[in-house]
Amino acid sequence: MNKKAFGNKLVASPYIVWSAIFIVVPLIIMVYFSLTDQNGAFTLANISDIGKYKKAFGISILYAAVATLITLVLAYPMAYFMTKLNISSQRMLFMIVMIPMWMNFLIRTYSWITILANTGLINTFLSKLGLGPLRLINTPGAVILGMVYDFIPYMILPLYSVMSKLDKSLLEAAEDLGSDAFTKFRRVLFPLSKPGMISGITMVFVPSVSTFYISQKLGGNKTMLIGDTIEYFFNLGPTYYNIASAISLVLMVMILVCLFIMNRCGGNDEDGGVLM
């Protein structure tokens, strides 16, 4: 055997073992549970029962889509603005975007409760002015806000990465050829930042659509997302592992299909985007 290839394999082996134990094996277990009944006999009943949860699927996709759209609209100008600054300011802003990601996202979500609660920061302030209280917590808006807040760095970073690599003279060339600011955006910046957008959309949409914690803490128990549904069944005990696995499997397949379509739409611009 080629010595170098053997060396490479040796270096990669801890990760291969890790992925096998913690990714591949659980996936097999999940598929096994989704296709069997409580006695371990093969059945498609779990999958065909999925229709019962179409409302949760629908709401999850809707919320995740809205949250992704909002993140994109907020992050795009932010990323562009960052590339316009001098290097030291760019680094600083980059850090400001990154720092929240170093904190546990459960804690970050929890902090929103203290801001949005009926006796929270905003309502306390409003009552001082003789206004309110506003109903902020336990609303769909709060859930979407949580998603946007938690996942926006994953949108900013790939966009920033693509835009900062963009040759500035391309925008000058567009202007030179008669484009005003909007035309420059539409005909050059937007198409060339597509790989970054696709990475960003993926990295925000996927965790949003499968989240359960955000909806529980900020949405009360009123909005049952698909992640909540899975968690709910899972907590009921081993009897419900089969249905929980089936929902997970379907969700996973749906996400993979979405990713596939998205990457197709993005054309063949492999460079620039960071798909993690």
Place this chain on the structure above:
Amino acid sequence: MEKENIVELKNISVAFDGEQVLDGLNLDIVDGEFITLLGPSGCGKTTTLRLIAGFLEPDTGDVLFEGKKINGVPAYKRQVNTIFQRYALFPHLNVYENIAFGLRVKKRPESEIKEKVAEMLKLVNLTGLEKRHTDTLSGGQQQRVAIARAIANHPKVLLLDEPLAALDLKLRKDMQKELKKIQQQLGITFIFVTHDQEEALTMSDRVVVMDSGRIQQVGTPQDIYNEPRNAFVADFIGESNIVDGKMLKDYYVEFSGQKFDCLDKGFAAGESVDVVVRPEDVDIVEPEKGMLKGVVTSVAFLGVHYEIIVDIGGFKWMIQTTDEHFAGDSVGLYIEPDAIHIMKKSEYSGLYGDYSSYSEEIDHLSDAEEEEP
């Protein structure tokens, strides 16, 4: 008919972060000419181009286009187009769409775009490559697409920012001829930026030599070469021996301890001057027949001619000759009156035109070679 000025730069100054990039620049550009801004990097030539394109506004001074002030007019409204240094072709568009870009932005009808793009492709010899992606093209082809894309908009002035710098020598020579041909064919004013003096001389109607944000000289290539205004211009364009001299009277100058007839006048009697003698204008003769005597210190064979360094009283001259000489030979130099050019003293006097460091460098290199076992 007297040609009108198409672009005028009036007393322009620009500073970046407190550093003066252009300092009181005045320049008139005539409609239809091929004018080159020539200078070392950092001389302000690209800044000048960006001012005309509209990517930059002057701190003081005015930019005039066809007699009208265009300060503050954004780039996309100016009737000029630019060919960028690294072409700046749109990577997400094919050759056809790159060339059509400006016409699409101006919402021209599809039939007109098609016709125009075909015409442009023919002009730059790229017919048949419409569908190709720009990153599959060679450097020379990308260059041609950039030219076609700019010219498709019928600019009155085309700005070219070192467009040939990325091409290899052979291709660069071909593109020089081609650009010149296109310019003559279309009659568009070309403002060309380069640091390559040979390129400037072969292509231009007029050359603007710049250094430190100021224009050092404006003139035809022949003027610039034969009648440089100061030591900087003499040194930057071609090779020059520049020695201290004294004007004894009109048509009579003293340098290197000898007196020479020359063709220059208008200096005060006894005025200190810089004397330029081009290396190819010096004849090497027998020592006793020479006007100056010296010793050959190094010889380099360059194919067309030899480049030899001759030490004359401590000052090293470069001489180009087709005759072979050897280091250590005693030689005489013969200089015709029309080979001598006299310049007024300037801030650049004494900085250029002595080949002693040059010859030392060669000595040093040959020493190093000899030490090799």
